Amino acid sequence: MPLRWSHTVVYVRDLEAMIDFYTNVLGFEVTDRGKVAPADGAPEIVFMSQVETDHHQIAFLGVRQDDAPPNSVNHMAFRTDSLSDVRSMLAALKADGRATHINPLTHGNAWSVYFTDPEGNGLEVFADTPWHVQQPQGKPWDTSLTDDELHAWTQAEFEKEPGFGPIDAFYAARAEKLRQA
Numbered sequence: 001m002p003l004r005w006s007h008t009v010v011y012v013r014d015l016e017a018m019i020d021f022y023t024n025v026l027g028f029e030v031t032d033r034g035k036v037a038p039a040d041g042a043p044e045i046v047f048m049s050q051v052e053t054d055h056h057q058i059a060f061l062g063v064r065q066d067d068a069p070p071n072s073v074n075h076m077a078f079r080t081d082s083l084s085d086v087r088s089m090l091a092a093l094k095a096d097g098r099a100t101h102i103n104p105l106t107h108g109n110a111w112s113v114y115f116t117d118p119e120g121n122g123l124e125v126f127a128d129t130p131w132h133v134q135q136p137q138g139k140p141w142d143t144s145l146t147d148d149e150l151h152a153w154t155q156a157e158f159e160k161e162p163g164f165g166p167i168d169a170f171y172a173a174r175a176e177k178l179r180q181a
């Protein structure tokens, strides 16, 4: 019985500002919103998704009142289809200006951009590389490299690391192990 990841619900301070950032910069669509209970004073929940398979990938409850930085979740990560999607996200974040701590990082198995949303929640947007490599790994990647240059650089950086190999072989081995479980 695999438990498949679906969504996260986050307490936020400024509901409308957060919805604006997640829809206009990150590309989410509000799929539903409403009070969590019919009673007066019940908080509103806002559901958002970018995929057909999940009604919501993230949802906000606008009831957060403390000023402390978020401290129980390090980051939420979203997979894109391609490196060019990651580059587009990076450009959108820079153009918008509200994200902070923008940090392009590669784990060898992914090209990521880490950043924090306007309330300090950690986010990661990434594309898979063609490889698996034993984790953890993390190196800054130069966003000015072309796709071909980045492929070559990434392979050179990680091919000596333990477990480096084609991602398809890693997935096949995982599938076999899960079949035997």
Ligand SMILES: [Fe+2]
Residues within 6 Å of the ligand: 075, 077, 124
């Ligand atoms: Fe991550």
